[in-house]
Each structure stands twice: as structure tokens, then as C-alpha cells.
Amino acid sequence: MKVLVPVKRVIDYNVKPRVKPDQTGVDLANVKMSMNPFCEIAVEEAVRLKEKGVATEIVVVSIGVQQAQETLRTALAMGADRGILVKTEGDVEPLAVAKILKGVVEAESPELVILGKQAIDDDSNQTGQMLAALLDWPQGTFASEVTVDGGKVSVTREVDGGLQTVALDGPAVVTTDLRLNEPRYASLPNIMKAKKKPIDEKSPDDFGVDVSPRLAVVKVSEPPARQAGEKVEDVAALVAKLKSAGAI
Amino acid sequence: MAVLVIADHTNSALNDATHKTVTAAKAFGGDVDVLVAGQGAGDAAAAAAKIDGVRKVIHVEGEAYKAQLAEAMEALILPMMGGYDALFAPATSMGKNVCPRIAAKLDVMQISEVTAIEGTDTFERPIYAGNAIMTVKSSDPKKVVTVRTTAFDAAGESGSAAIETADAPAGPFKSTFVSEEVSKSDRPELTSAKRIVSGGRALGSEEDFQKYMFPLADKLGAAVGASRAAVDAGYAPNDYQVGQTGKVVAPELYIAIGISGAIQHLAGMKDSKIIVAINKDEEAPIFQVADYGLVADLFKVVPELTESL
Numbered sequence: 001m002k003v004l005v006p007v008k009r010v011i012d013y014n015v016k017p018r019v020k021p022d023q024t025g026v027d028l029a030n031v032k033m034s035m036n037p038f039c040e041i042a043v044e045e046a047v048r049l050k051e052k053g054v055a056t057e058i059v060v061v062s063i064g065v066q067q068a069q070e071t072l073r074t075a076l077a078m079g080a081d082r083g084i085l086v087k088t089e090g091d092v093e094p095l096a097v098a099k100i101l102k103g104v105v106e107a108e109s110p111e112l113v114i115l116g117k118q119a120i121d122d123d124s125n126q127t128g129q130m131l132a133a134l135l136d137w138p139q140g141t142f143a144s145e146v147t148v149d150g151g152k153v154s155v156t157r158e159v160d161g162g163l164q165t166v167a168l169d170g171p172a173v174v175t176t177d178l179r180l181n182e183p184r185y186a187s188l189p190n191i192m193k194a195k196k197k198p199i200d201e202k203s204p205d206d207f208g209v210d211v212s213p214r215l216a217v218v219k220v221s222e223p224p225a226r227q228a229g230e231k232v233e234d235v236a237a238l239v240a241k242l243k244s245a246g247a248i
Numbered sequence: 249m250a251v252l253v254i255a256d257h258t259n260s261a262l263n264d265a266t267h268k269t270v271t272a273a274k275a276f277g278g279d280v281d282v283l284v285a286g287q288g289a290g291d292a293a294a295a296a297a298k299i300d301g302v303r304k305v306i307h308v309e310g311e312a313y314k315a316q317l318a319e320a321m322e323a324l325i326l327p328m329m330g331g332y333d334a335l336f337a338p339a340t341s342m343g344k345n346v347c348p349r350i351a352a353k354l355d356v357m358q359i360s361e362v363t364a365i366e367g368t369d370t371f372e373r374p375i376y377a378g379n380a381i382m383t384v385k386s387s388d389p390k391k392v393v394t395v396r397t398t399a400f401d402a403a404g405e406s407g408s409a410a411i412e413t414a415d416a417p418a419g420p421f422k423s424t425f426v427s428e429e430v431s432k433s434d435r436p437e438l439t440s441a442k443r444i445v446s447g448g449r450a451l452g453s454e455e456d457f458q459k460y461m462f463p464l465a466d467k468l469g470a471a472v473g474a475s476r477a478a479v480d481a482g483y484a485p486n487d488y489q490v491g492q493t494g495k496v497v498a499p500e501l502y503i504a505i506g507i508s509g510a511i512q513h514l515a516g517m518k519d520s521k522i523i524v525a526i527n528k529d530e531e532a533p534i535f536q537v538a539d540y541g542l543v544a545d546l547f548k549v550v551p552e553l554t555e556s557l
Contacts, residue, residue, distance in 0.1 A: 011376070013512070016379065016511060017376040017379045017380060019379075019380045026375070026376055026379075026380050038493075093357050094348070094357070094358070095351070095352060095355070095356070095357045095358075098352055117493070118493060120376070120377065120492065121375065121376060122375050122376075123360065123361065123374065123375055123376070123377065123492065124358070124360045125344050125348070125360055126348035126351070126358050126360060127348075128348075129318065129344075129345065129346075129347075129348035129349045129352070130348045130349070130351065130352035130358075131352075132318075132349065133322065133348070133349040133350070133352035133353050134352050134353075136422075137422065138319055138421070138422035138423040139318055139319070139345070139349070139423070140423070141318075141344070141345050142341060142344075142345070144486065154426070157341075158341070158486045158487070159341040159342075159428075159487075160340050160341045160342075160439070160487060160495070161258070161428070161430045161431065161487060162428065162429045162430045162431040162485065162486070162487050163428065163429040163486070164315060164425070164427075164428045164429075165425075165426040165427045165428070166315075166317060166423050166424065166425055166426060167423065167424045167426050168422060168423050169422045169423075172422075177486075177493075178476065178479075178480065178493065179479070179480065179486060213357075214356065214357035214386060214387055214388050215357050215359065215384040215385065215386050215387075216384065216385045216387065217382060217383070217384055218370060218383040218384060218385050219382075219383050220375070220380050220381070220382045220383075221380070221381050221383070222380065222381070223374070223378055223379065223380070223381050226518055226523075226536075226537045228535060228536045228537065228538065228541075229523075229538055229539035229540055229541065230539075230540060230541070231530075231535070231540075231541045231542070231543060232540050232541065232542050234542070234544075234549075235542070235549050235552040235553050235556055236556065238524065238540055238542050238553065239553070239556050239557070241540050242501070242522070242524070242540070245522055245539075247500060247501045247521075247522045248468065248501070248557065
């Protein structure tokens with residue numbers, strides 16, 4: 001089966017984001033950017049499905065600025081076969097991303113779409129569910145285990161109370177949670193090979209999607225700062241402090 | 249104006265997240281109806297009818313609603329939305345799973361995990377793991393909102409709304425519930441607990457996690473949480489995880505034990521009222537948000553703390 005994996009270029013997860021002084025957003029100039037961690041897990045899962053002989057081709061797609069091509073190259077180095085860059089300027093909201101991805105799905109006809117459950121920049125956690133809705137496909141969100149058996153996809157999901165397993169009649173959308181797998185590091189030979197793999201360039205217009213935002217950003221501000229308190233010497237001092245604060 | 253709130257429940261009981269979502273819906277304005285879709289969810293519907301400020305409860309029974317899977321929920325809720333200006337749900341695993349599906353079908357951009365409501369079109373929500381707060385104004389005709397429950401108080405329980413029953417849409421749906429593994433515990437539920445003790449990678453093993461964390465939690469009547477590192481290492485199950493992509497908590501007392509304090513973890517607990525950190529590394533970032541810090545070997549001081557309570 002063909003597997004489609006959408007990936008997003010975001011601020012590196014080790015970087016502490018800084019709010020711009022004019023409150024228009026977060027300063028991304030000269031900040032290290034990487035593939036969103038949940039997207040890496042999605043690529044890894046697709047590559048493992050290919051290694052098991054379940055997936056026949058892995059297509060990765062990224063929607064974003066020209067540099068998102070680097071994110072696609074990373075996915076190709078991990079083992080994806082080819083890439084599609086849908087070039088946009090500025091931020092694209094999950095609803096518009098889902099509409100573009102629907103167009104990609106219609107053009108590519110994958111039987112499975114695996115993507116991250118959430119991007120660590122806007123923390124929306126929407127795109128996979130929206131894509132499933134627009135396609136009228138079933139969804140297995142927050143996956144910690146995925147098994148493909150013919151046209152059926154079994155997904156074990158991380159839910160508030162523990163784990164839940166659902167059976168999906170494929171084609172299906174799966175979104176990844178942290179425990180699904182540990183993504184590999186691309187080897188140097190694979191990084192070299194990835195440079196030769198094809199990346200197609202598209203635009204939202206190719207899919208007839210209007211990407212103008214529905215949410216206007218009024219402002220982006222710093223959260224209220226929490227001050228460091230005091231260090232206590234020992235357990236007795238800690239207990240005394242907690243008692244006087246009425247916490248115990 | 250009217251708002252539909254999706255109840256979060258276990259069929260036998262209504263989750264506190266529902267009460268908090270009703271508070272958020274009331275801040276938005278208009279009549280508030282609560283949808284309880286489940287299987288054998290009569291008690292949950294009765295509990296929803298008691299929430300203050302609810303106009304009516306819509307109770308739907310069906311096998312497909314036992315686990316409130318998104319595909320069946322979409323078929324139920326989408327036709328109802330003609331009568332509502334907004335759909336609200338808690339940002340629990342249920343709300344996160346179901347709401348974007350309905351938003352996409354309504355062609356509106358969902359506003360996720362709102363922490364404040366400034367009128368009927370303007371909302372605050374954390375981004376970048378809570379390192380920034382974004383205020384957005386929606387131009388969509390209907391609003392679909394998930395609510396960060398730690399930001400809202402639970403509505404009271406002195407109401408007596410009418411309960412209407414509605415028919416479940418006929419299936420079959422493209423997803424079916426197979427099984428669940430629910431963590432069994434007599435301790436309080438993590439997201440509504442008043443006290444939480446949370447363990448990190450420094451616990452070193454599942455055995456030591458349980459040996460050191462559980463007696464302290466039981467002494468305090470606290471829920472047990474964990475950092476991502478501890479869950480990834482297999483010391484604690486996934487539903488213990490506190491952080492950006494796990495559970496967001498704001499108890500009155502949060503005791504972080506052997507947790508370094510990565511930004512992803514702080515995102516899930518920094519709104520706690522009192523934070524205590526126990527860590528042997530005095531440079532650990534967790535101390536920058538802790539009210540009381542104890543630089544010590546957890547294997548020595550945690551039993552001492554448990555004993556002294």
C-alpha cells in the first residue's frame with residue numbers, strides 16, 4: 001500500500017521560544033528549525049511498515065516556505081521515497097492544511113495517511129482529524145501501536161484513562177503519539193541518497209485551496225512569569241513550610 | 249444564542265471536565281445545552297442535568313457511543329449544529345479527537361485549548377508549550393472550541409435541567425471500538441486532583457517508581473503523575489504523563505520528584521498553586537518554577553517525607 005506522511009517544519013524542540021516585543025508573534029529569525037517531533041515518529045512508522053513489506057511507497061508532503069524542503073530531505077533520508085512541497089508564505093492554519101492534504105490524497109491515492117498528532121509550535125492538534133473528516137475516512141488518533149492487516153487498520157490509542165484499541169475500515173488516517181516508536185537517525189549514506197530523491201513543487205492553487213486565515217492574531221504575549229521560590233535545608237523544613245502555607 | 253457542550257464521561261459517571269467546560273460556555277454566552285452520548289449513560293445524563301446554568305441535557309444512547317468515537321460523534325453532532333452558534337468540549341482525549349472532525353465539516357477553524365474567553369469571537373490560548381499566549385479573533389460564523397479545563401472553575405451542581413432523549417444515528421461507522429485497558433487506581437484522577445506527586449527518570453525503574461511514589465501519594469491523598477522521560481522509560485503508564493502533549497494539571501500542591509523540568513513538562517504543571525521540587529541536581533530547571541526546592545537524594549528524602557506526614 002502507498003502511505004502518505006505529511007511533515008511540518010517547526011522551531012527545534014530544544015529551543016526556548018521568545019515572544020517578539022511588538023507582540024505580533026514568536027521570533028523565529030535565526031532560530032534552529034527541525035522536523036516536528038511527532039512528524040518524525042510518523043515517518044519512522046511508515047518506514048517500518050515498508051520494512052515489514054506492508055507499505056510499498058512512502059510519499060512525504062510538507063506545506064510551508066521553501067526551507068521546508070530541508071524537512072522533506074530529512075524524511076527522505078529516513079527512508080521515504082519521494083517528496084511534495086506545497087509552497088506557501090506565512091502560517092497556514094490546520095483547516096487549510098487539511099484541505100491541501102485532501103487534494104494531495106486525491107492526486108496520490110494512498111491507503112493510509114500517518115501524521116503527527118500535534119505540532120509543537122501552535123499546539124493545535126487538529127490537522128489529522130480534519131483531514132479524516134474531509135475525506136470521510138476513519139481516524140485513529142494518538143496512536144501508540146498500529147497494525148495493518150489487509151484493508152483493516154488496528155490502532156491502539158493513548159487516551160485519558162489508559163489505552164483504547166479501535167479497528168478502522170481503511171483507507172484511514174492515523175496520528176502518532178510519543179510511544180509509537182523511536183525515530184532513527186539517518187545514516188550518512190542515506191542522507192547522500194536522499195539528495196537524489198525527487199521533490200515535486202506545488203502551490204495551494206494547484207489544489208484550489210484558499211489559505212487565508214480564519215483566525216486573526218490579535219496579539220501574542222508572554223505568559224505570566226513564575227518566580228523561583230526558596231530552597232529548604234531538609235525534609236523537616238519542607239514540611240514546616242508546607243504546613244504554614246496550608247498545603248498539607 | 250446557544251452553545252452545545254459535549255459531555256466527557258465514563259458512561260457511569262460525568263467527568264469534572266464537563267463542569268469546567270460549562271463554565272467556559274457560560275462565559276461565551278447564550279443558552280448552554282449539554283450532550284451526553286453513551287451506552288448506559290443515564291447516570292452521567294442525570295449528573296449533567298444538575299450542573300448550574302444548563303438549559304437542557306440531550307441524552308443519546310447507542311452501542312457506537314460507548315467510547316464516543318469520532319466518526320459516530322460526527323454523525324450525531326453535525327446535524328444538531330444548525331441550532332447552535334458554538335460547540336464547546338473539554339480538551340480531553342475525547343474532545344481533542346472529536347471536535348476538529350466537526351469543525352472541518354462545518355468549514356470553521358477550531359480554537360484549541362482556550363484559557364480565556366473575551367466575548368463571542370475572541371479567545372486566548374497557549375502556544376509553544378505555554379511559552380506564549382496567543383489572542384485570536386475568529387471570523388467564522390460558528391465557533392468550535394476546546395477548553396483547557398485547568399483555566400476554568402467547575403460549575404456548581406444545584407441545577408435541575410430537563411433531560412431530552414434523542415435517537416442515535418444509524419451506523420455502521422468506519423471505526424469500531426475493540427478493547428480498552430483502563431488503569432485501575434483508588435487514587436484521585438490526575439486532572440482533577442488537589443494534590444499530585446509526580447516522578448521523573450531519576451526514579452530509575454518501575455519498581456522504585458512504585459516503591460517511592462505510591463506511599464507518598466497515599467499519605468497525601470494525591471494522584472500520581474510522571475514526566476515524559478519516566479513514561480518513555482516504562483516506569484509509569486502513559487496516562488500518568490504530565491506535560492505539553494500529556495495532561496495539563498493545576499493542583500493546589502504539585503510535588504516534582506526526580507524531574508529535571510524540561511519546558512515540555514513545565515507546560516503541563518506550571519499553573520499549580522504550590523510547586524515543590526526534590527532533585528539532587530541544584531541546577532535543574534524545575535527549581536526555577538518551584539516555591540520550595542529541596543536539593544537532595546530522592547531515595548533518602550522521599551521515605552523521610554512520607555514518614556513525617
